[in-house]
Amino acid sequence: xxxxxxxxxxxxSGKTGTTVNVKGWIRTFRNNQFIAxxxxxxxxxxxxxxxxxxxxxxELKRYTTGAAIGVEGELVSSQGKGQTVEIIARxxxxxxxxxxxxxxxxxxxHSLEFLREIAHLRFRTNTFAAVFRVRHALAFxxxxxxxxxxxxxxHTPIITASDAEGAGEMFxxxxxxxxxxPMNEAGEVDFSKDFFGRAANLTVSGQLEAELGALALSxxxxxxPTFRAxxxxxxxxxAEFWMIEPEVAFADLQDNMDLAEDMxxxxxxxxxxxxxxxxEFLSNRQAEEEKSKPQNERSEMSLTQKLEFCLANDFERxxxxxxxxxxxxxxxNKRKQFKYLIDGWGADLQSEHERFLVEKHxxxxxxxxxxxxxxxxxxxxxxxxxxxxxxxxxxxxDILFPGIGEIVGGSQREERLDRLTAKMREMHIPEExxxxxxxxxxFGTCPHAGYGLxxxxxxxxxxxxxxxxxxxxxxxxxxNAEF
Ligand code: 4AD
Ligand code: MG
Numbered sequence: 001x002x003x004x005x006x007x008x009x010x011x012x013s014g015k016t017g018t019t020v021n022v023k024g025w026i027r028t029f030r031n032n033q034f035i036a037x038x039x040x041x042x043x044x045x046x047x048x049x050x051x052x053x054x055x056x057x058x059e060l061k062r063y064t065t066g067a068a069i070g071v072e073g074e075l076v077s078s079q080g081k082g083q084t085v086e087i088i089a090r091x092x093x094x095x096x097x098x099x100x101x102x103x104x105x106x107x108x109x110h111s112l113e114f115l116r117e118i119a120h121l122r123f124r125t126n127t128f129a130a131v132f133r134v135r136h137a138l139a140f141x142x143x144x145x146x147x148x149x150x151x152x153x154x155h156t157p158i159i160t161a162s163d164a165e166g167a168g169e170m171f172x173x174x175x176x177x178x179x180x181x182p183m184n185e186a187g188e189v190d191f192s193k194d195f196f197g198r199a200a201n202l203t204v205s206g207q208l209e210a211e212l213g214a215l216a217l218s219x220x221x222x223x224x225p226t227f228r229a230x231x232x233x234x235x236x237x238x239a240e241f242w243m244i245e246p247e248v249a250f251a252d253l254q255d256n257m258d259l260a261e262d263m264x265x266x267x268x269x270x271x272x273x274x275x276x277x278x279x280e281f282l283s284n285r286q287a288e289e290e291k292s293k294p295q296n297e298r299s300e301m302s303l304t305q306k307l308e309f310c311l312a313n314d315f316e317r318x319x320x321x322x323x324x325x326x327x328x329x330x331x332x333n334k335r336k337q338f339k340y341l342i343d344g345w346g347a348d349l350q351s352e353h354e355r356f357l358v359e360k361h362x363x364x365x366x367x368x369x370x371x372x373x374x375x376x377x378x379x380x381x382x383x384x385x386x387x388x389x390x391x392x393x394x395x396x397x398d399i400l401f402p403g404i405g406e407i408v409g410g411s412q413r414e415e416r417l418d419r420l421t422a423k424m425r426e427m428h429i430p431e432e433x434x435x436x437x438x439x440x441x442x443f444g445t446c447p448h449a450g451y452g453l454x455x456x457x458x459x460x461x462x463x464x465x466x467x468x469x470x471x472x473x474x475x476x477x478x479x480n481a482e483f
Contacts (some may be wrong), residue, residue: 156206410451
C-alpha cells in the first residue's frame with residue numbers, strides 16, 4: 001500500500017486522480033456502498049465508495065460503525081451532496097472488527113452524561129474530538145506565548161511536603177500500611193518511617209517553587225497537574241486539574257494583570273485562528289443546546305461572537321472594595337435574590353456575585369484586585385492602608401470570565417522578610433519547614449508577581465462546554481477515578 005495520508009491533509013491538498021491511502025474508523029456504512037470514514041484529524045469524514053458488486057458479502061458485513069480499516073483507492077471529485085471529494089476504493093483492509101450490536105457508540109446523538117460514563121470511547125465522537133483538538137491547540141499556544149517572551153518552562157515537583165495555598169486540601173502520598181501504620185510515642189502516625197521520611201502530599205500549586213526559579217531566571221512558568229482534595233461537586237471543580245503558573249521578577253500587580261490579559265487574549269486568538277472548523281462546530285453545537293433553554297437563560301452571543309468580544313475589549317479592572325459597593329447596591333442584593341447577601345466589607349465573594357459583576361453589570365471579563373488580607377493566602381503582598389478601605393488588603397488579583405467565574409488567581413508576592421514571617425506566624429504556618437522559601441527573601445529578595453490559570457476553565461470558556469468533566473479526558477472528582 002502507498003503511504004497513509006490523514007484525512008485533514010487529504011481534504012486540504014489531495015489531488016483528484018491520484019491513488020491515496022487512508023486509515024480510520026467507520027462512522028457509518030449506508031446502502032452497502034458508502035463508508036463515512038474518520039481518523040480524528042478533522043470532524044469532516046471522507047466518503048469511501050465501495051464496489052459492493054465485486055466485494056465478498058462476508059467482507060461487506062465487516063464494515064460496521066466503529067471498525068478500524070485501511071483504504072486504498074482513487075481520489076475523485078464527488079458526484080454526491082455534502083462532500084467535494086471521495087475515494088473510489090480498490091482495496092479495503094479491516095484491522096479491527098466492531099460488533100455493532102454491543103458497541104456503545106451508535107451513529108446518533110448521545111447525551112454528555114452518557115458519554116461521561118464511557119469516557120474511554122468518547123474521543124470517537126465529533127464533540128469530544130473537537131474539544132480535545134482545541135485543548136491541544138490551547139496548550140501549545142500557552143507554551144508558544146511564554147517561549148516567545150523568553151520565559152523558562154520549569155517542572156515543579158508533583159510530590160511535595162508543603163501546602164502552597166495553606167488551605168489544607170491535600171492528598172497524602174504514603175507507602176505506610178493504611179490499616180496499621182507505625183505510631184510514635186504521642187500516639188500519632190510516625191511519618192519518619194514513611195517513604196520520604198516525612199509526611200508528603202500531591203502538590204496543590206507549583207507557585208512556591210516557581211518563585212525560587214523566578215528569583216534567578218527572571219521569568220519562568222510551570223504547566224503541570226495539580227491536586228485538590230476539596231469536596232466540591234460542581235461543574236467548575238476537579239480534584240486533578242492542570243495549571244499554568246508564570247512567575248516574574250521585578251514585576252508588580254499591574255504588570256501581572258497586563259501579562260495575564262495578554263496571555264488570555266493571545267491563546268484565544270490562537271485557537272480562533274487555528275481551530276476554525278472545530279470552533280464553528282462547537283459554536284453550532286452550543287446554539288442547538290441553547291434552544292432547549294428558556295428564553296431568559298439563553299446567551300445573547302454565539303460562542304465565536306463571545307470569543308471575538310473577549311478579544312476586542314479591555315478587561316474591566318476594579319478593586320474588591322469597589323466591587324462590594326456595586327454588589328451592595330445591586331438589584332439582586334436589594335431584592336434579596338442573592339443566596340448570600342452582601343452587607344459589609346470583608347466577605348468572600350460567591351460565584352453568584354462574580355457572575356453578577358461579569359455577566360450582568362460589566363458584561364465582560366473583570367479583574368478584581370486588592371482583596372481583604374483575611375480571605376487570601378499568606379504569600380500575597382500586604383498593601384499600604386488606603387483611605388476609604390475599611391481593612392487591610394493584599395495585592396491580589398482574580399480574573400473573572402463570563403459563564404466561568406474565576407479563571408485566574410494571582411498576586412504580587414510579599415518580598416519583605418519581616419512582613420512575610422509575621423504573616424506566617426499569624427497563620428500558624430511553620431517557618432522552620434519553609435526555610436527554603438524564606439531564603440529567597442533573605443538573599444537578594446525583589447518585587448515579584450505571578451498567577452495561576454486553571455487550564456480546564458480556559459478550555460471550558462473557549463469550547464463553550466458547560467461541565468469541566470467534559471474538557472479533561474479522564475476527570476477525577478469526588479467519588480470518581482474511573483479509567
Ligand atoms: O486561585 P488558586 O487556588 O491559586 C493558586 O493556586 C496560586 N498558587 C496561583 C499562583 O498565583 N501561582 O488557583 C488558580 C486557578 C483558579 O483561578 C482556577 O482557575 C483554577 O486554578 N482552579 C481549579 N480548576 C479546576 N478545579 C479546581 N478544583 C480548581 N481550583 C483552582
Ligand atoms: Mg483563587
